[in-house]
Structure formats: C-alpha cells, structure tokens
Amino acid sequence: MRLKLVPSETNWDxxxxxxxxxxxxALLILLALGSFGVRGLNYGIDFRGGTTIRxxxxxxxxxxxxxxxxxxxxxxxxxITEVFDPNFDEDxxxxxxxxxxxxxxxxxTAEQIRAVEDALKAVAPDIKFVSVESVGPKVSGELIxxxxxxxxxxxxxxxxxxxxxxxxxxxxxxxxxxxxxVVLTIGVFSELQIKFDLAIIxxxxxxxxxxxxxxxVVFDRVRENLRKYKKKDLKExxxxxxxxxxxxxxxxxxxxxxxxxxxxxxxxxxxRGFVFAMIWGIIVGTYSSVFVASVIxxxxxxxxxxxxxxxxxxxxxxNIDA
Amino acid sequence: MLQxxxxxxVLIWAVCALGLWMALPNAFYARVETHNDAVAAIxxxxxxxxxxxxxxxxxxxxxxxxxxxxxxxxxGAHLLAEVQVQDVYDTRVKAMWPEVRDLLREERATIGTxxxxxxxxxxxxxxxxxxxxxxxxxxxxxGLARPVVSLTAAGQSDLVIGVDGDEVTIKLSxxxxxxxxxxxxxxxxxxIRRRIDEVGTREPxxxxxxxxxxxxxxxxxxxxxxxxxxxxxxxxxxFQPVVGRASSADAAAGPGNEVLPSLDEEGTxxxxxxxxxxxxxxxxxxxxxxxxxNRPAVSxxxxxxxxxxxxxxxxxxxxxxxxxxxxxxxVSAPVIQAHIAGGSGIITGRFSVEESxxxxxxxxxxxxxxxxxxxxxxxxxxELGQDSIDAGKIACIVAFAAVLVxxxxxxxxxxxxxxxxxxxxxxxxxxxxxxxxxxxxLPGIAGIVLTxxxxxxxxxxxxxxxxxxxxxxxxxxxxISLGYEKALSAIxxxxxxxxxxxxxxxxxxxxxxxxxxxxxxxxxxxxxFTAIFxxxxxxxxxxxxxxxxTIEV
Numbered sequence: 001m002r003l004k005l006v007p008s009e010t011n012w013d014x015x016x017x018x019x020x021x022x023x024x025x026a027l028l029i030l031l032a033l034g035s036f037g038v039r040g041l042n043y044g045i046d047f048r049g050g051t052t053i054r055x056x057x058x059x060x061x062x063x064x065x066x067x068x069x070x071x072x073x074x075x076x077x078x079x080i081t082e083v084f085d086p087n088f089d090e091d092x093x094x095x096x097x098x099x100x101x102x103x104x105x106x107x108x109t110a111e112q113i114r115a116v117e118d119a120l121k122a123v124a125p126d127i128k129f130v131s132v133e134s135v136g137p138k139v140s141g142e143l144i145x146x147x148x149x150x151x152x153x154x155x156x157x158x159x160x161x162x163x164x165x166x167x168x169x170x171x172x173x174x175x176x177x178x179x180x181x182v183v184l185t186i187g188v189f190s191e192l193q194i195k196f197d198l199a200i201i202x203x204x205x206x207x208x209x210x211x212x213x214x215x216x217v218v219f220d221r222v223r224e225n226l227r228k229y230k231k232k233d234l235k236e237x238x239x240x241x242x243x244x245x246x247x248x249x250x251x252x253x254x255x256x257x258x259x260x261x262x263x264x265x266x267x268x269x270x271x272r273g274f275v276f277a278m279i280w281g282i283i284v285g286t287y288s289s290v291f292v293a294s295v296i297x298x299x300x301x302x303x304x305x306x307x308x309x310x311x312x313x314x315x316x317x318x319n320i321d322a
Numbered sequence: 323m324l325q326x327x328x329x330x331x332v333l334i335w336a337v338c339a340l341g342l343w344m345a346l347p348n349a350f351y352a353r354v355e356t357h358n359d360a361v362a363a364i365x366x367x368x369x370x371x372x373x374x375x376x377x378x379x380x381x382x383x384x385x386x387x388x389x390x391x392x393x394x395x396x397x398g399a400h401l402l403a404e405v406q407v408q409d410v411y412d413t414r415v416k417a418m419w420p421e422v423r424d425l426l427r428e429e430r431a432t433i434g435t436x437x438x439x440x441x442x443x444x445x446x447x448x449x450x451x452x453x454x455x456x457x458x459x460x461x462x463x464x465g466l467a468r469p470v471v472s473l474t475a476a477g478q479s480d481l482v483i484g485v486d487g488d489e490v491t492i493k494l495s496x497x498x499x500x501x502x503x504x505x506x507x508x509x510x511x512x513x514i515r516r517r518i519d520e521v522g523t524r525e526p527x528x529x530x531x532x533x534x535x536x537x538x539x540x541x542x543x544x545x546x547x548x549x550x551x552x553x554x555x556x557x558x559x560x561f562q563p564v565v566g567r568a569s570s571a572d573a574a575a576g577p578g579n580e581v582l583p584s585l586d587e588e589g590t591x592x593x594x595x596x597x598x599x600x601x602x603x604x605x606x607x608x609x610x611x612x613x614x615x616n617r618p619a620v621s622x623x624x625x626x627x628x629x630x631x632x633x634x635x636x637x638x639x640x641x642x643x644x645x646x647x648x649x650x651x652x653v654s655a656p657v658i659q660a661h662i663a664g665g666s667g668i669i670t671g672r673f674s675v676e677e678s679x680x681x682x683x684x685x686x687x688x689x690x691x692x693x694x695x696x697x698x699x700x701x702x703x704x705e706l707g708q709d710s711i712d713a714g715k716i717a718c719i720v721a722f723a724a725v726l727v728x729x730x731x732x733x734x735x736x737x738x739x740x741x742x743x744x745x746x747x748x749x750x751x752x753x754x755x756x757x758x759x760x761x762x763x764l765p766g767i768a769g770i771v772l773t774x775x776x777x778x779x780x781x782x783x784x785x786x787x788x789x790x791x792x793x794x795x796x797x798x799x800x801x802i803s804l805g806y807e808k809a810l811s812a813i814x815x816x817x818x819x820x821x822x823x824x825x826x827x828x829x830x831x832x833x834x835x836x837x838x839x840x841x842x843x844x845x846x847x848x849x850x851f852t853a854i855f856x857x858x859x860x861x862x863x864x865x866x867x868x869x870x871x872t873i874e875v
Contacts, residue, residue: 198835
C-alpha cells in the first residue's frame, strides 16, 4: 500500500467560489501592505548601514549591563538581542549587538569597534567576538536598489518566458500569483519583525522561482487539456487540470517542506530567517498557483482555437511548440 | 517504446561516474587541502621532506579540486574599498608646477613675472603680471598637453588650459580623468594584491567591482581591522625640500608650499615645497634595518632615474634640510651633508621593529596611487563558520533521510530509483562545484537542501504521470514511456523558469547570495539530468530484466 497525501482520484471543485478565494488573497495582500506601511521592515545592516557584532560568552548574558556599558560610548541607537538556538551548547550565550550607521562616515571605524569590544570585555571578560560586520550607508543604499531591481527583473523575465511558451493570459495569471507571494512574504517579515537582509532577497527570488514551478505545472496541464477536450468549458478544464496535478503539487511541496523544515530546525540561527522565508513562500506559492493563478486565468479567459492542430502528439516534443 | 541505445546508456553512466569522481575529494576535505597546500609549496621551491610527505597523503592521480568554502563558512575578513580616484587629479596637477614654472619663465619678456596662486584641489592657478599677453602663456602651456592614452578617448588632450582674468588655470580634461581613474584602480588592485601576497595568506579574493571599487576577501585572517592595517595605508613616500618650520598647522605656507605635521614630535610642523623631488614610485627595494645607533630603520634603494634626481638635488642643496614624508607626515627632516650619489638611503624615525618591517613591506609593494575608503567590512570568526558547517551537515543529512523515506513510502520501488538518482544528483552538484571552482556559502547549503527537496519534483511529475497513464490500461511499458514523454514539457518549463531566477540572482547578487544562485542553478541542471536520464535508465534496465505484466507506481 502506498502512502498517499491526496487520494489518487479527486474531483474537487476548486472554482465554486472563485471570488471568495480572490477576496481572501486580496484581504491578505491588504493586511501585508498595511503591516508594511505601519511597522515597516526590520532591515538588517545590509540595507540601512551600521554594524552588527555577534558575541559569545560562557557567562549568562546581562543585556542591561551590556547596554549600560555601550551607552557611554555615544554611538547613537544600539540594539542588543540575545540569540537562543537549540544547537547551542549549555554555556554558549550569544548576543547580537547592532550599532546604527554613524552620520558622518561610510563605515564604522576600527577604533569605534575596538571601543565597543573593550566596553563589552569589561562586562564579560571571556567574551568573544565571533563576527563583526559593518556596512556603510552608501553601499546599503545601492544594495536596496539592486535587490529591488533583481526582484523586478526576475518577475519581468518570467512574464516574458511564460508569454512566449503559453498565452498572455497565462503569463498574467502567473505573475499576479508571483506578486501575491512576494507581497505576502514581505508582509510576514514586517509583521513578525524578522531581520530583512540580502539573504532574504535570495529567498524571495527562490520563492518567485518555486511558485512559478507550481503554476507552470498546472498551466502545462491546462494547455494539454484544452487541446484534448475542445468541447469542455474553461472552468471544467481548469478544475480537471488542477485535480489531475494535485497529487504532484502536494507531493513536491511536501518533500521540499520536509527538507526545509529539517534546515529550519537544525541549520542554526544564522540562516533561520532565510529558511523561514522559503518555507512560508512555498506554502503561499502552492496556494497561489491553485487559487490565484488559475482563478485569474478563469476570469481572463483563454483563446480556444489553437491555431495549430495537435498533430505532434506522441512525439517526445509534443508540448514544446506552443 | 522503452529503448535506450547502448551508447546513450554508456554516456549517462559515464557522466554520473565522472561527476562523482570529481566530487570525491570533498569527502576527504582536510586531507586533500593539506595535499594541495603542500603541492603549492613544492611548486614554489619548498621541497622539504615534510612537504613531500604531506603531498603524498592524497594520491596524485586522484582529482584534487575542492569546493571553496565561502567566508561565512571558513571565517575570515571581507572588505569593500572605494578608491579615492580624485586624489590623483590633485597630485598630478600639483606635480606639474616646476615644469610650468620653467616654461613660463622663458616667456618672461612677454608675460612678465609669474606667481602660483592658491587654488581648488585638482587645479593649478598661475598669475601673470602682464595680463595683456596671457594668451601667450596659455599657448605655451598647451604645449605641455599630451594625447590621452586610452582606447575610448584616443586623440583628446589630457589637459585643459583656461584663462581667468590675469590667471591661467591648468586642469585635467574629462577624458584624461577617466583614463586616470582606470589606471588608478588597476594600480590599486595590483598593489593590494602584492601587499596581501607579501603577507602570504591562502586564496585571497581581490576583485574589482564597478568603476572604482575593490572587493577583498581573505579567509583565515583574524579581523578586518588587521586586514585594513595592511592595505589601508597608502604608504606614499616623498622627498620634499623643506622651506621652514612652523608651530601650527594653520601657519601661512605660501603658494606652492604645504604645511605638514611631524610624525613623532607633536606640535612640530614643517613647511615644505608641495612638488616632491623624488617619490616612492622610484624605489626598487626597501628592507628593515638598523641605523648607526641601532634603532630600527628602513633602508631603501632608488631606481636609476630616481637616483639621478636625488643625486642632483643633494649636490645642489648641500646644507639645507629636506623632508622624508610618509602619507602626509614628516618622518624626518635631515640636513643634506653631502652629495648622495649611490641612490640608496635610510629612513630613521621612532619605529618599533614591527613598524619598520611593516613599512618596508609597504614600500616594497609600492604605494597606493590613491587613498581607500572602506564602505563595507565583515569579519567572520572561524568558530562561527565551523558551527554553520556542522549545523548545515546535520540538516542536509536529516533532510535527505526524510525525503528518501518519504519517496519509498509513496512510490515503492520507483521511489528507490528516484532516491538513487537523488544521491547521484547531490554528488554531481559537488562534482560540478569543484570543477568550476565554485564557492559554497551558507545560503549555498540552503540551496542544496532546497534542491534535495525539488530534485524529486521532476521524478514526482513523471511518476504521477505514469500512474495516470496506467489507469488508461495501455500496459506498463507504454505507460512508462508515455509518462516520460508527457511530463517532459512540464519539467522543462518549470525548471527553466526557476533557472531564470537563478541566473538573475547570479548576475545582480554578490557574496553569499551569488553562492546560493550557483548551487541553485547547478542543482536545477543536475536534477533535470538525473530525473530525465538516470532514473529512466534505471527503470528501463529493471523493466528489461523483469518484464512485469503489471507495475505499481
């Protein structure tokens, strides 16, 4: 007996309430944008400049004492957070100290870092500085710009690719689903105030790729079924295609999630935010390929008179000519 | 039907075997690394028995390229520096004063006496006493201009000579500025590379980024501050005639002169001529040494041109002091006792032995043509990197195991095939990474884990399709071949779109993000290869042997 996440034969109606799904998505997007507008993202130093110092000490961390020691240095806004992780040893106490970008300089100077290190050593003599990173405001500004360009470029490239391989309605549906995923991910990051840095941009782009992966598989089946069942109306074809690919969609998302959850739990705190973004992205990506991309496609309608008859069926490249 | 030509089978297995073979050294990382280091040392001439022994712990006929570990995994320092290219404009223009002075003096009859005026950086202003003939002065000075040496601006002049009332101005032209920027950055790159090589660390990355930036990554170094000590010092050495002494930095220096502080004596300032007699560029060697009082010093030697200039100057100026200036500070200002003809000398100051050694290294490697401003610096401790590697390893193994078990539960024997393909897939990623000398970063490990999850996708697509085809009861052979054919377009489209994003990440990303895009991109290629060819081949071989009447996927 095989393990099955989805019954082998499903005939669920995904389009009984198309407006409900679109409404839910629209509401979520509004919430995400609202959160982004109100709380904003918790940008890492990659995007707003400044310095982070990761400290490690065998003694328990007294955040208040750290703060008091650093306040005297007059470096402006300093945030100190204690980091907890199941992978840490008993006597491994880790904190992240973040110092804001200094107004008049591109990068925190070596003397300032030394002053911070000395001040912390006075509080906890065995303290180690396992990583020190500074980014000047000039670079951080550029990093934001390239990040935004990267995401827009990826979306544009995908739009063009799907348009070429399918029809413009498909491309539009896929891209709306993509934007939906990206916006919801940014919304979660602003709501939970998880640090948003360069790696998260990589995660966002992966989500773009992954969400598309799902959408394209469904669309591929829609394209095939549109040729096969010329009489059925679009809604039926869409529903059939989603049902047929459902088993695969769930399987793939599940295996990917399995792998990512392993990384989330065991991979250490340094990449946890990054992995979280991907896990979230895969969940919304799977949802959006069924409930957003396809619903949009349904609303837009598709041209049914495929100019070329499907005479290449049975050939290896049967479906690569669209 | 289910037929694969023999040559194709051989080719598929050969590709897998080659990939796994190339990946093999990574399984013995520490050992191969020791071997590689030893081999490099032997090539450099260190053929000691110890090195030979170290080199022999990994056989020579085995592949020895490893996946580079990124800074976030190995620990080390990362700096992004901006070369202050505009510094050079000023130095260039100011250094022209003696030549300008000599040229204009010859024209004294028409333009009268000349006087250097204070001016903005990057500009030379000369006042003439007979402004009615100023055109002549400008004309003479135009003779100094040379064509710009560059491909894009060939033929344009390197100087802009202007007339402003009774003053002539000399500036670099825009084309020359561009050409200078290019040279300055190239030179800075070369000098940083030389300095880091002198210190001798393993596999530093020194790359130009954009128009005027340089990215420096040195694994294994303790901190970015240490790295900055080596490369952040300009080490611009000049020998300038001393005009007088002053007690504050605000003392009036007079045109053509500048006030420089003393390196050791606080509160002492020297007024020196701004145009140097000789510069550090004309040094051929510098070594740490000791002066006659046995204090640490640096001895140096000039090249022939430098030696001639220095010799002539000392011969003409016996009895007057000159200043040895390092990065705008006067190290010492001895009085010239005699004509120094040999072209060698010694710099004394209050150095420690370490400082004199460092200074010698810097002088030998050459001065940076312009200052550096550090825009970004990161230090990652080796412990943190090791922790990340350990965590990543465990996560990979667990992710792998979970996916393997799940695949067998879902697809039975076909799941086993997919699993074998998955293992080959991960092996191929490492093989390819080693071959292209790619760098594995922490997000890169995440990329591999993601690939483990997604690599089964292509197989899942095919298996699900085979299941569907089996329902229409065409017999197992037909179902398998149809399953592959019909799933192909979905596999191709889905993976190309993901690949597009990987390419974009690679193009615009940097550092860890780029590492991620490399593993993601390679993972897509290998997973498509293993799913379409390797799993299919395994299924076909199994099918040929068993000839089952029914199959269950």
